[in-house]
Amino acid sequence: MSEFIEYSLLGILSGGVTALIALSFVLIYKGTGVVNFAVGEVMMLGAYFYYAATVMFGLPPVVALALGLIGIAVLAVAFERIVLRPLSGQPPVAVLMATIGMASIIHGGVEAVWGGDTYSPPPLLPRTPLIFNDILIPGAVLGNFAVAAVLIAGFFAFFRFTSVGIALRATASDPVTAATLGIDINSALRLTWVLSAVVGTVAGVLIASSAGLSPLLAAAAMSVFAAIILGGLDSIVGAIVASLLIGWVEALAAGYLGGKSRDIVPFVVVLVILIFRPYGIFGSRTIERL
Amino acid sequence: MRTGICHETFASEERLWPVAATRVWMLILAICLFSLPLWGGDYVLAMTCIVGIHIVATLGLNITTGNTGLISLSHGAFLGVGCYTVAWLAHRGVPFYVALPAAGLLTALIGVVVGLPSLRVKGVYLAIATLAAHFILTFVFREWDAVTGGVPGTTIPRASIGNFTFVGDRRNFYLIYGCAFLLAIAARNLARTYIGRAFVAVRDRDISAEILGVNLLQTKLQAFAIGAFYAGVAGGLLGYFYGAITPEYFVLTLSVFYLAAVIVGGLGTVLGSVLGAVFMTFVPEALRLAVNASSHWFPSVAALLLPMGQAVFGLLIIVFLVFEPHGLAAIWSRVRRVIHLWPFRT
Numbered sequence: 001m002s003e004f005i006e007y008s009l010l011g012i013l014s015g016g017v018t019a020l021i022a023l024s025f026v027l028i029y030k031g032t033g034v035v036n037f038a039v040g041e042v043m044m045l046g047a048y049f050y051y052a053a054t055v056m057f058g059l060p061p062v063v064a065l066a067l068g069l070i071g072i073a074v075l076a077v078a079f080e081r082i083v084l085r086p087l088s089g090q091p092p093v094a095v096l097m098a099t100i101g102m103a104s105i106i107h108g109g110v111e112a113v114w115g116g117d118t119y120s121p122p123p124l125l126p127r128t129p130l131i132f133n134d135i136l137i138p139g140a141v142l143g144n145f146a147v148a149a150v151l152i153a154g155f156f157a158f159f160r161f162t163s164v165g166i167a168l169r170a171t172a173s174d175p176v177t178a179a180t181l182g183i184d185i186n187s188a189l190r191l192t193w194v195l196s197a198v199v200g201t202v203a204g205v206l207i208a209s210s211a212g213l214s215p216l217l218a219a220a221a222m223s224v225f226a227a228i229i230l231g232g233l234d235s236i237v238g239a240i241v242a243s244l245l246i247g248w249v250e251a252l253a254a255g256y257l258g259g260k261s262r263d264i265v266p267f268v269v270v271l272v273i274l275i276f277r278p279y280g281i282f283g284s285r286t287i288e289r290l
Numbered sequence: 291m292r293t294g295i296c297h298e299t300f301a302s303e304e305r306l307w308p309v310a311a312t313r314v315w316m317l318i319l320a321i322c323l324f325s326l327p328l329w330g331g332d333y334v335l336a337m338t339c340i341v342g343i344h345i346v347a348t349l350g351l352n353i354t355t356g357n358t359g360l361i362s363l364s365h366g367a368f369l370g371v372g373c374y375t376v377a378w379l380a381h382r383g384v385p386f387y388v389a390l391p392a393a394g395l396l397t398a399l400i401g402v403v404v405g406l407p408s409l410r411v412k413g414v415y416l417a418i419a420t421l422a423a424h425f426i427l428t429f430v431f432r433e434w435d436a437v438t439g440g441v442p443g444t445t446i447p448r449a450s451i452g453n454f455t456f457v458g459d460r461r462n463f464y465l466i467y468g469c470a471f472l473l474a475i476a477a478r479n480l481a482r483t484y485i486g487r488a489f490v491a492v493r494d495r496d497i498s499a500e501i502l503g504v505n506l507l508q509t510k511l512q513a514f515a516i517g518a519f520y521a522g523v524a525g526g527l528l529g530y531f532y533g534a535i536t537p538e539y540f541v542l543t544l545s546v547f548y549l550a551a552v553i554v555g556g557l558g559t560v561l562g563s564v565l566g567a568v569f570m571t572f573v574p575e576a577l578r579l580a581v582n583a584s585s586h587w588f589p590s591v592a593a594l595l596l597p598m599g600q601a602v603f604g605l606l607i608i609v610f611l612v613f614e615p616h617g618l619a620a621i622w623s624r625v626r627r628v629i630h631l632w633p634f635r636t
Contacts, residue, residue, distance in 0.1 A: 035414035086612045093361050096417055097553060098611050100363075104546050104604025111597030222425065225418050233415070264429045267422035274407035274419045 007255040008248055015247025016145035017203050021224045022231070022239035023152060024200035030234050031172045031192035033092065034084070037099045039200055040221025041106035046072045046201025047208035047217060048110055051121040061122055065205055069198050076197035080190050103218075111215050118214040121205075140210035147206060151199065152240060168192060223250065226266035229273050292630045306478060323467060327460040335459045337575065342466035343527050344567040348551045349477045349560065350520025355549070356557035357486065358513035359493030364404055364420040366544030367427035368518045371397045372525025373535050374431065374438050377446045386449035386456075386530065390469065394522040400427075401518025408510045424545060431537035443536030446529040462531050469523055478560045480516070489513055490558070543600055550603045554610050556619030565618040573606065574599045 021039060028036045036042075049071045053064035079102060087095050123140065159165040170178040171188040179185050207220060227246045231238030246266060253261045292311075297303040307313045327335060351365045375393040380386070407419040431438045438444060449456040449465060456462050480486040488509045491499035500506050529535055547570060555566020574595075581595050610617055628635075 035417065037417075083608055083612060090611075090615070091359075092414055093355075093359060093417075094611055094615065096361060096414055097549060098608050100546060100549065101604040101607030101611070104543075104607070105601045106604075108597040108599070108601030108604065112594045112601065222421070225421065229415070229418060260433070264426055267425045267429075270422035271407065271419060271426070274415060274422075 003255070004252075007251045010141060011248040011251025012244050013141045013145040013247075014251065015227075015244035016148035017206050018224055018227055018247050019152060019240045019243035020148045020199055020203035020206070021221050022227045022243045023155065023236065024196045024203065025221075025224060025228055026231075026234065026236050026239045027192060027196040027199065029228075030236070031168060031196075032084075032189050034095050034099065035092070035233070036196070037096065038103040038106060039196075039224070040218035041103040041110075042072065042076075042197050043200040043204035043207075043221060044215065044217040045075070045106050045110060045204075046197070047121070047204035047213050048114055049201075050205045051114075051119055051208065051213055054122050055119070061209075065202075068205065069201055072197045072201045073194045076193040077190055080193045084189075084193075085186075107215060107218060114215075116215055118212045119208075120212050121209050123209045138210075144206045144210060147202070151202060155195075155199075155236075164191070223266035226269045226273075229270050232279055304482075306475070320471075324464070327463045332459065335463060337571065339459050339463055339466050339531055341568050341571045342463070342470045343524050343531060344548075344551065344571050345470050345564055346466075346473055346527065347521050347524035347548055348555065348563040348567040348570075349473055350517040350524065351548045352552045352555070352558065352560075352563040352566075353477060353480070353489070353520070354513050354517030356552055356559070356562070357481070357493060358489040358510065360405070360408055360510060360513055361417045361549075362404075362420045362514070362517065363417055363542070363545045363549070364424040364427065365517070365521055365548045366540050366542065367424045367431075368397050368401060368521035369525035369528060369544065370427060370431050370537070370540035371400055371518075372522030373446075373529040373540075374444070374525075375522065376526035376529045377444050377535065378437050380447045380449075380529075385451065386465070386526075387451070389449075390523055390526045393526040394519040397522025397525070398515040398519040401514040401521075402511050404518075405511050405514030408514065421542075424542060428537060428540055431540060438537065441537060443534060443538075445534045446532070448533065449530045456530060465530060466527050469527060473520060473523065474560055474564065477520075477563070481560075485509070485512060493558075543603070546600075546603055546607075550607045554606055554617055556617030557615075559619045561622065562617050562619035565622065569618060570603075570606075573602055577602060 021043060024043070025036060025039050028034055028039075046068050049068035050061075050064050053059045053067045054061055057064075059067065083098050083102065084095065087098055159169055167178070167183045168188055168191065170181070171183055171185055172192075175185050178188070204217060207217060223246065224243070227243040228239050230246065231240070231242030246269065249269070250265055253265045292309075295308055297308070302308060307316055326338060330338070347365065347369055350368075351362060354360050354362050354365075372393040375396050376386075376389045379389040379392060384392070404420055404423040408416050432441055434440075449462075454461075456465050481490075488499065488504045489512075491502065491504055492506065492509050492513075496506055499509075528539075551566035551570040552563065553566070554569055555564070556562025577599055578595060581598075614620060
């Protein structure tokens, strides 16, 4: 029984970072209607920026994180301006393929610059483990969960209470009306990309500082697809709940079926959900009209 | 100067190549191509064989993605299914002319299963479904030792007919281009049938197509099945060509490679598939030559080859999407128009 509780706790806590990646994904889908296949690569690139700033230039972790975030934000703006704006109005498949191309560029570029080795950047958070009776929770897992929770709560507050957040929501739900009300659509889209990239980078740095940094990090975002599909592509709450759920299922599968199942369980979940309940638990069902 | 074609009979309009000049050019191309093993060098021949396999696979993806608009990221894994099927059958003494179609059919069946979510979801959801299918299939390649040989891989006996064994590039060439030619003409013909027109209708507006009486589910599954069939045959050819294969070959980059080939070549045309496959095969090759040339000055550059190739694929996808969405096929038709109208300008 305590084994079960340990697996469950570990799974749900590690789902916190998954939720952060899912948030990065859903922000873009809700805000701009683009499915961003480059989320994993953006996350990885941000983590490499962080690594370069801490280890190569010897900066303290917090400064390095800030530098990494700024670097990623600049790239997000550039991508939005150079690639996505000329493609606006094209079918979603074209934009999707552009993000796949972007993912390929980042992946290749990172491997060309840093190689395929695994690095271990300095930890961002303290690593004292938490022990109840005979259950041990590593400090990194707990810290990651806490950071993710604070960040997600911050985002909820931002979208609910600030005028910029409300403007972004308005743009997401009806760009034409938002534009007539005086919201600058282009800068709203740009801000959405920046926010998403920043969230992804934080997730990447958290994973890298607890589990090591290699190009494989991008694959972590793959299991996030299971979460966002389960939650419904356009629901932030759904993405978070589903991330915790997927983290739990993954941990149980890895605990009882062996570590290899981690490679495949999320994808089986995706296929099953898409066949039986394609809009997920919380997603809005769309009715298409001619 | 040629400005247009005047059809006088329905028969002339239905022709595959309506103009006599086109037929002559096709004949010359076929003669040059099929006599290549007699006069081509070893390097040229090996490259042409690989191009042929890529052409078959790209033709398939272009039917699924270009004609029908269903984005598929599991095409690389479909090649794997075809390859392992051929390996398994060939070890049991099945001749290639049975094994190749069987590989195609089995892959088509798996394509239908992967395509099943397409009846409930479309566009982006479908891309995620095929991505999931890719990872599940490659997991099977790595783990199902009895059939795939696991991570170390498996061997494929050479194809043979009677006493003639397809050993070496010169003989495999005919196997590959025989299949490629048949399948290219089949793809071209498909576009003129009810099924092919239904594909385009579904791509352009699926709801309208349904109102016009196109069975959406059936059409989408057909698109997946046909695309996967091509991939299966290409995978089988790949097996016969290399003689040994490991799961390493069927990574996601391969699917992205074919997607890039379809986009670079031109969505929805046979010519585009051919041009795209040829172009994309020579991109890594050109990179390799550049690396070899510069390794004199930068000795460590050879290790960068693979990641650089990946980055270039991505760059090509984006550049073509933004600047030339109809791909090389559109550039080619512009060039042709300029030649036809010379000395006048368009």
